[in-house]
Amino acid sequence: MSTQRAGVGFAATDRFEGEIEAAARSDSALKSGYVLLGDETFLYERCRRAVLKAFVPDDLREFCLSDMDLAQHSIFEILDRARTPSLMAPFQVVFIRNLKQLYTRGAKKDEFAEIDRYFRSPNPQALLLFVADHLRIPADPRRMDMEDKNKFERIRETLGDHCTMVELARVEDTDAMRWVTITALAQETKVDPDAARELVDALGSDMMLIASELEKLLLFSYGRGRITLGDVETMVLSAKQRSLYELTDAISAKDRPRALALLHGLLNSSDAGEDAAIGHLYMLARTFRQMLVILEKNVRDSRAIWQALWQGFRMPPFAADDLIRQARRYKSRRDLTRALRLIARADLELRSSPPDKRLVLERLIYDLTGETRSYGNLYVSPQLSFES
Structure with a gap:
C-alpha cells in the first residue's frame, strides 16, 4: 500500500x-x-x-x-x-x-x-x-x-x-479522503469523490480499516481503473457495516434467534472466518460505546448526533437514526455498561486462544440478549477501547 x-x-x-x-x-x-x-x-x-x-x-x-x-x-x-x-x-x-x-x-x-x-x-x-x-x-x-x-x-x-x-493524532476526514485518492492514483485507479467520502464515513476515519478496505477495493476494481460509490457499498457497507447494525438491532430488541443468525452470517461471510472474531468484537464494542454516549447526552435525532460524537468516533450517516433508536431501547446507563462489561470479558477470552471462538461469541449473544443483571454502580467510560 x-x-x-x-x-x-x-x-x-x-x-x-x-x-x-x-x-x-x-x-x-x-x-x-x-x-x-x-x-x-x-x-x-x-x-x-x-x-x-x-x-x-x-x-x-x-x-x-x-x-x-x-x-x-x-x-x-x-x-x-x-x-x-x-x-x-x-x-x-x-x-x-x-x-x-x-x-x-x-x-x-x-x-x-x-x-x-x-x-x-x-x-x-x-x-x-x-x-x-x-x-x-x-x-x-x-x-x-x-x-x-x-x-x-x-x-x-x-x-x-x-x-x-x-x-500520532487521529486523521481528519478530509485528510483521510485525500489519502484514499492519492493512494489509489498511485495504483492507477481513480476514486470517485462520493466513494471516498462513503469509505471514510463508513469506517469512522479509522485509518487501519480504511487502508485494509481500500486494498480490497483496488483488487475488486482491477482493470477498470475506477472505484465507485457502488463498489464501496458492495465491498464495505453491505458486508460489514449494515450487518453489524442489524446485529446490534437484534441484540437491543432482545431477539436472540435473529441475533445468532446474523452473527453466523458475519462469521461465514468473513474471509478470515472465526479468526475475524476479535475484529467483529471490536466493532461491536465501538457501537455500544456510541450508544452509551447517545443515551447519556439524550440524543433524539440525527442532527444532534454529530455534536455528541467526536470525529473519528462517528457512525456512517445511514446508521444514525437506527443507532439512536437502538440506544433508546436501553432504560439506563447501567444496561449499556453491563453490555460493555460482557464484551470486555469475551474479548479477554478470545485473546486467551479458546478452542472454539464461535462458541465464545455465541455465548456473548446469549448474555447480551438475556435479562439484565445488576453490576452495582459500575461506570464504563464512553472512551473505553478494545484493540482490533
Missing part, C-alpha cells in the same frame, strides 16, 4: 519520516530518541516501517532490532542494552513499548534519573523509540480528554528535553 503524503493530518508522521530518511543518507545528525505519542496504529506503523527501512537490514534484523516491553523489562535493562555495542550489527534500534509503566505505582525517580544519565551521553549508534500508545490524541488537540492531556504533559516534562515528540 502506498504511503503518499496526504494533508496536514499526516504532518507529524511526514516530518518524522523525513528526519529518518535524511539521517540514513547522512544529510543530518540522527536524534538519540523519539516518543511516538498516540494510539493511531496506522501512523505508528508508518513510522516503524520508516525506521526499519533506514536502519534495520533484513539480514541483520535479529541482531540490531529490539522490541522491549516495560511490563517485562526494567528501563535499566533496556538502557544497558542501548549502551552496549553489538558485535554483529553496526547500529541498534530499540522500540520501547508500554511507556505508561514509567508513570504508575510511584514516582520512579531512579528510573527517570537513569534516563537522564543515558541521554547526557547517548550511544550514537543506537536509536530509542518510546511508544506511548495509551494516549488518544484527537484530530483537534484542543478536544483531548483531560486525563490524556495530563499524561501527555507528564511525558513531555520527563522526556521532552531528551526526545523529539511525534504526535
Whole structure:
C-alpha cells in the first residue's frame, strides 16, 4: 500500500519520516530518541516501517532490532542494552513499548534519573523509540480528554528535553479522503469523490480499516481503473457495516434467534472466518460505546448526533437514526455498561486462544440478549477501547 503524503493530518508522521530518511543518507545528525505519542496504529506503523527501512537490514534484523516491553523489562535493562555495542550489527534500534509503566505505582525517580544519565551521553549508534500508545490524541488537540492531556504533559516534562515528540493524532476526514485518492492514483485507479467520502464515513476515519478496505477495493476494481460509490457499498457497507447494525438491532430488541443468525452470517461471510472474531468484537464494542454516549447526552435525532460524537468516533450517516433508536431501547446507563462489561470479558477470552471462538461469541449473544443483571454502580467510560 502506498504511503503518499496526504494533508496536514499526516504532518507529524511526514516530518518524522523525513528526519529518518535524511539521517540514513547522512544529510543530518540522527536524534538519540523519539516518543511516538498516540494510539493511531496506522501512523505508528508508518513510522516503524520508516525506521526499519533506514536502519534495520533484513539480514541483520535479529541482531540490531529490539522490541522491549516495560511490563517485562526494567528501563535499566533496556538502557544497558542501548549502551552496549553489538558485535554483529553496526547500529541498534530499540522500540520501547508500554511507556505508561514509567508513570504508575510511584514516582520512579531512579528510573527517570537513569534516563537522564543515558541521554547526557547517548550511544550514537543506537536509536530509542518510546511508544506511548495509551494516549488518544484527537484530530483537534484542543478536544483531548483531560486525563490524556495530563499524561501527555507528564511525558513531555520527563522526556521532552531528551526526545523529539511525534504526535500520532487521529486523521481528519478530509485528510483521510485525500489519502484514499492519492493512494489509489498511485495504483492507477481513480476514486470517485462520493466513494471516498462513503469509505471514510463508513469506517469512522479509522485509518487501519480504511487502508485494509481500500486494498480490497483496488483488487475488486482491477482493470477498470475506477472505484465507485457502488463498489464501496458492495465491498464495505453491505458486508460489514449494515450487518453489524442489524446485529446490534437484534441484540437491543432482545431477539436472540435473529441475533445468532446474523452473527453466523458475519462469521461465514468473513474471509478470515472465526479468526475475524476479535475484529467483529471490536466493532461491536465501538457501537455500544456510541450508544452509551447517545443515551447519556439524550440524543433524539440525527442532527444532534454529530455534536455528541467526536470525529473519528462517528457512525456512517445511514446508521444514525437506527443507532439512536437502538440506544433508546436501553432504560439506563447501567444496561449499556453491563453490555460493555460482557464484551470486555469475551474479548479477554478470545485473546486467551479458546478452542472454539464461535462458541465464545455465541455465548456473548446469549448474555447480551438475556435479562439484565445488576453490576452495582459500575461506570464504563464512553472512551473505553478494545484493540482490533
